[in-house]
Amino acid sequence: MTEPSAQAANAPSLTGTSAYNHSEPITFIRQLRYAGVAMLLAFGLSMPLLALKLSQDISNHLIVEQRFLLLASAMLIAFACGLRWRLFGLRSQWPAEALYLVLSALLLFFLIRAFHGLGSLFEATLDKGGSEFLIALGLLACGTALQSALAYALHVERDRWAAALPAMPEGLAARFGGHCAKHANTGALVALVAFPFLMLALTGTAGAIKWVDNFGVQILIYIMLGWGLNIVVGLAGLLDLGYVAFYAVGAYAYALIATQVIPATFPALGVWAFWICLPIAGLLAALWGVILGFPVLRLKGDYLAIVTLAFGEIIRLVLVNWTEVTKGDTGIQTPRITFFGLPFASATGDRTFGEVFGLSGSPTIYRSIFLYFVILALALLTAYTTNRLRRLPVGRAWEALREDEIACRSLGIDTTSTKLTAFAIGAGFGGFAGAFFAARQGFINPKSFEFIESATILALVVLGGMGSLLGVALSAFAVIGGTELLRELDWLKSIFGPTFDPAQYRMLIFGAAMIAMMIWKPRGLISEREPSIFLKERKAVSGTLVKEGHG
Amino acid sequence: MMFRVPKTPPGAPLLIVEHMTMRFGGLIAINDLSFTAKAGEITALIGPNGAGKTTVFNCITGFYKPTSGRMALIKGTHDPAQIVATTRLGGRWSPGATQPQTPGVFLLERMPDYEIAAKARVARTFQNIRLFPGMTVLENLVVAQHNQLMQAAGWFTGLFGAASYKAAERQAVEKAATWLDKIGLTARADDAAGALPYGAQRRLEIVRAMCTEPVLLCLDEPAAGLNPRESAELNALLRAIRQDSGVSILLIEHDMSVVMEISDHVVVLEYGTKISDGTPEHVRNDPKVIAAYLGVEDEEVGIRDQGPGIRG
Numbered sequence: 004m005t006e007p008s009a010q011a012a013n014a015p016s017l018t019g020t021s022a023y024n025h026s027e028p029i030t031f032i033r034q035l036r037y038a039g040v041a042m043l044l045a046f047g048l049s050m051p052l053l054a055l056k057l058s059q060d061i062s063n064h065l066i067v068e069q070r071f072l073l074l075a076s077a078m079l080i081a082f083a084c085g086l087r088w089r090l091f092g093l094r095s096q097w098p099a100e101a102l103y104l105v106l107s108a109l110l111l112f113f114l115i116r117a118f119h120g121l122g123s124l125f126e127a128t129l130d131k132g133g134s135e136f137l138i139a140l141g142l143l144a145c146g147t148a149l150q151s152a153l154a155y156a157l158h159v160e161r162d163r164w165a166a167a168l169p170a171m172p173e174g175l176a177a178r179f180g181g182h183c184a185k186h187a188n189t190g191a192l193v194a195l196v197a198f199p200f201l202m203l204a205l206t207g208t209a210g211a212i213k214w215v216d217n218f219g220v221q222i223l224i225y226i227m228l229g230w231g232l233n234i235v236v237g238l239a240g241l242l243d244l245g246y247v248a249f250y251a252v253g254a255y256a257y258a259l260i261a262t263q264v265i266p267a268t269f270p271a272l273g274v275w276a277f278w279i280c281l282p283i284a285g286l287l288a289a290l291w292g293v294i295l296g297f298p299v300l301r302l303k304g305d306y307l308a309i310v311t312l313a314f315g316e317i318i319r320l321v322l323v324n325w326t327e328v329t330k331g332d333t334g335i336q337t338p339r340i341t342f343f344g345l346p347f348a349s350a351t352g353d354r355t356f357g358e359v360f361g362l363s364g365s366p367t368i369y370r371s372i373f374l375y376f377v378i379l380a381l382a383l384l385t386a387y388t389t390n391r392l393r394r395l396p397v398g399r400a401w402e403a404l405r406e407d408e409i410a411c412r413s414l415g416i417d418t419t420s421t422k423l424t425a426f427a428i429g430a431g432f433g434g435f436a437g438a439f440f441a442a443r444q445g446f447i448n449p450k451s452f453e454f455i456e457s458a459t460i461l462a463l464v465v466l467g468g469m470g471s472l473l474g475v476a477l478s479a480f481a482v483i484g485g486t487e488l489l490r491e492l493d494w495l496k497s498i499f500g501p502t503f504d505p506a507q508y509r510m511l512i513f514g515a516a517m518i519a520m521m522i523w524k525p526r527g528l529i530s531e532r533e534p535s536i537f538l539k540e541r542k543a544v545s546g547t548l549v550k551e552g553h554g
Numbered sequence: 555m556m557f558r559v560p561k562t563p564p565g566a567p568l569l570i571v572e573h574m575t576m577r578f579g580g581l582i583a584i585n586d587l588s589f590t591a592k593a594g595e596i597t598a599l600i601g602p603n604g605a606g607k608t609t610v611f612n613c614i615t616g617f618y619k620p621t622s623g624r625m626a627l628i629k630g631t632h633d634p635a636q637i638v639a640t641t642r643l644g645g646r647w648s649p650g651a652t653q654p655q656t657p658g659v660f661l662l663e664r665m666p667d668y669e670i671a672a673k674a675r676v677a678r679t680f681q682n683i684r685l686f687p688g689m690t691v692l693e694n695l696v697v698a699q700h701n702q703l704m705q706a707a708g709w710f711t712g713l714f715g716a717a718s719y720k721a722a723e724r725q726a727v728e729k730a731a732t733w734l735d736k737i738g739l740t741a742r743a744d745d746a747a748g749a750l751p752y753g754a755q756r757r758l759e760i761v762r763a764m765c766t767e768p769v770l771l772c773l774d775e776p777a778a779g780l781n782p783r784e785s786a787e788l789n790a791l792l793r794a795i796r797q798d799s800g801v802s803i804l805l806i807e808h809d810m811s812v813v814m815e816i817s818d819h820v821v822v823l824e825y826g827t828k829i830s831d832g833t834p835e836h837v838r839n840d841p842k843v844i845a846a847y848l849g850v851e852d853e854e855v856g857i858r859d860q861g862p863g864i865r866g
């Protein structure tokens with residue numbers, strides 16, 4: 004893969020990873036250095052996970068258990084793997100090497116967790132301290148074998164795939180994208196509308212609640228959030244790491260207005276709470292979008308990202324600490340959504356949806372299906388608005404801003420108001436989603452609005468392909484749906500033991516998928532950009548030309 | 555179409571730069587520069603590398619605030635008293651200057667960059683091309699008509715597919731198509747701007763600036779990196795622009811053949827100071843200019859500027 008001339012030149016590495024630089028001749032010292040780096044990496048990754056463990060002693064006191072031997076074993080394994088790798092002389096470019104390094108560290112973590120899952124057997128051996136070394140050796144063997152397989156697959160096979168692999172998804176995505184735009188829109192819509200009824204027919208009430216609520220509603224919430232953030236990140240190119248703040252604003256706007264304001268002013272409107280609060284939540288979130296937008300207007304890139312991240316945390320901390328209003332971590336019980344004023348279940352004997360429409364059976368399924376259609380409508384509204392805006396001067400100005408802010412200003416575009424509208428509209432959709440979330444959950448507390456949510460939503464946008472609605476929807480489907488599916492893999496417990504929880508590994512799988520994407524599809528599932536207007540024919544713009552924005 | 559009446563009559567002063575100085579820390583990039591660009595003319599700004607030409611552009615278009623000096627853009631007939639009065643009053647422009655029917659004065663040093671483009675109607679290109687590479691050629695030209703379209707669309711009424719906006723958009727596309735015809739890029743209208751060859755990108759950047767309906771077009775080294783054929787195409791385009799739309803042009807150019815051939819008036823800068831100002835004929839024979847261009851060439855070789863900020 005590398006050119007021989009580059010190897011001969013032996014140029015100093017610009018990447019700062021000279022220890023891995025494959026153009027250097029392999030000497031034992033280098034191998035040691037390389038293995039040392041792997042060991043340090045393993046130390047960094049596993050230190051907090053392995054070395055210290057909180058547990059309770061007999062009198063129920065919390066004690067910190069020190070497991071430095073385990074940590075040492077982990078480091079040893081990493082060192083050995085690193086060394087072995089060099090000895091086998093498998094060389095590649097440094098991103099791939101970095102990947103293997105991270106993968107082997109993750110693999111290690113995974114294996115250790117898996118062994119934990121074997122339960123008491125492992126714990127018992129572990130407690131004997133001395134045998135940790137034995138286990139570590141076993142792990143080393145497993146790790147080495149797996150790593151060899153992986154390295155073989157990635158190296159040897161990769162060469163064979165190299166031609167086909169990057170080309171195939173590109174073509175597929177393009178065809179898929181074109182197809183969706185032309186014929187499949189209506190098909191998708193019909194499928195989405197039919198989905199809850201299909202599930203009801205196929206899996207019965209209990210199954211349908213799971214599929215409609217856990218899968219359908221959950222995925223659609225994230226699709227909507229992804230589409231909302233897509234306006235800010237994908238179109239305007241403003242890296243926002245605190246998007247969850249607007250989700251929180253929307254959720255708390257609903258919770259507070261529905262539980263405090265409406266009962267105190269117009270209690271009769273209580274059943275309409277969601278429908279009244281929805282626009283208010285959107286507007287409030289948009290207002291917060293502008294409030295965030297003002298101070299960060301002059302910031303670019305990393306600085307913008309850090310400030311938005313801090314903003315997200317500030318909102319969450321205010322929610323945690325302003326206990327008189329938000330009840331802090333205790334959270335707020337929110338009224339459930341109603342069918343345009345008709346409750347699905349009533350403790351006070353009001354007429355319910357089921358009674359009015361003569362439907363017997365669990366009100367939960369009716370509520371779930373209704374929730375599904377509400378969020379579907381909200382998500383479609385987001386998509387419609389985004390598509391419309393892209394064809395309006397504001398939307399084009401957003402994209403131009405992402406491409407080149409200075410050129411924008413030279414054309415008389417007021418970049419301040421352009422950025423603020425992007426923040427406001429993106430935030431507004433986050434607010435809608437937040438209000439919906441609160442009405443669906445029936446309970447909210449600040450735990451739902453942590454940084455990881457922002458990161459997940461941003462990941463959906465990046466994985467999907469910045470700016471592409473279809474891409475974001477696909478990635479939400481894969482990531483959120485995949486996470487939920489992991490909960491279905493209970494049979495894995497029979498292999499890894501009863502304490503093994505597959506859903507716990509979603510971050511690991513997620514991380515691995517991200518790394519794989521970085522290598523093979525760095526611009527996301529659908530990287531091509533649809534032009535907003537055309538003269539003769541609509542041609543997609545290749546993702547390599549589209550800028551990611553810098554502000 | 556949307557052109558402001560009254561236009562500054564040809565030959566009358568359009569841009570009056572007085573005592574402009576720009577300091578970057580200890581470096582004086584422009585030193586007490588005064589010159590006048592007349593309406594309907596092509597004024598060339600020349601000088602060795604690092605002389606401060608791009609900095610002058612950045613000041614005129616509002617990307618830099620000059621340390622001191624005044625830059626007055628005249629709309630309609632020139633009235634020195636009005637410039638003085640506006641300067642005294644402290645406003646960014648004389649009363650009524652932004653209304654279509656009245657003459658007026660814009661004091662560019664007081665206006666932010668986007669306002670200079672939108673209100674005073676000074677458009678520019680950059681030394682390093684700044685297109686929107688991921689947008690199509692057509693989109694580049696439609697974005698340039700942002701402010702007109704914005705008026706038709708309102709911020710959001712266009713969301714509901716208002717007919718007035720559709721008409722305005724169609725008009726914008728027509729205008730873009732006309733310009734594309736002129737630069738021979740109609741066939742590539744739906745391709746990404748970043749995929750065009752270099753010469754085409756240069757021409758596209760110029761017509762993108764023209765789509766903002768400027769009264770003054772500032773071109774920063776439009777011929778840089780062009781081959782002779784592309785250079786000739788560019789000359790033709792610039793002449794056509796001046797003849798058809800009456801736009802005045804301020805031109806930075808190193809290629810002397812271009813400068814001597816198409817400019818009406820030349821200003822020569824060296825180390826930020828004006829050393830000559832006059833017709834091409836006058837400047838060509840000015841001993842100071844000859845010294846600047848021939849005498850110190852060896853010294854100039856080593857100091858291609860690397861300054862930060864907006865380059866070209």
Ligand SMILES: Nc1ncnc2c1ncn2[C@@H]1O[C@H](COP(=O)(O)OP(=O)(O)OP(=O)(O)O)[C@@H](O)[C@H]1O
Nearest residue numbers: 578583602603604605606607608609859861862863
């Ligand atoms: N933002 C800045 N900060 C500091 N110095 C700057 C800045 N911009 C320009 N300069 C300096 O001002 C001087 C004039 O630069 P300018 O770019 O205007 O030259 P120029 O005449 O356009 O040259 P060229 O023909 O190479 O384009 C140079 O010495 C440059 O380094």
Ligand SMILES: [Mg+2]
Nearest residue numbers: 607608681866
């Ligand atoms: Mg320059």
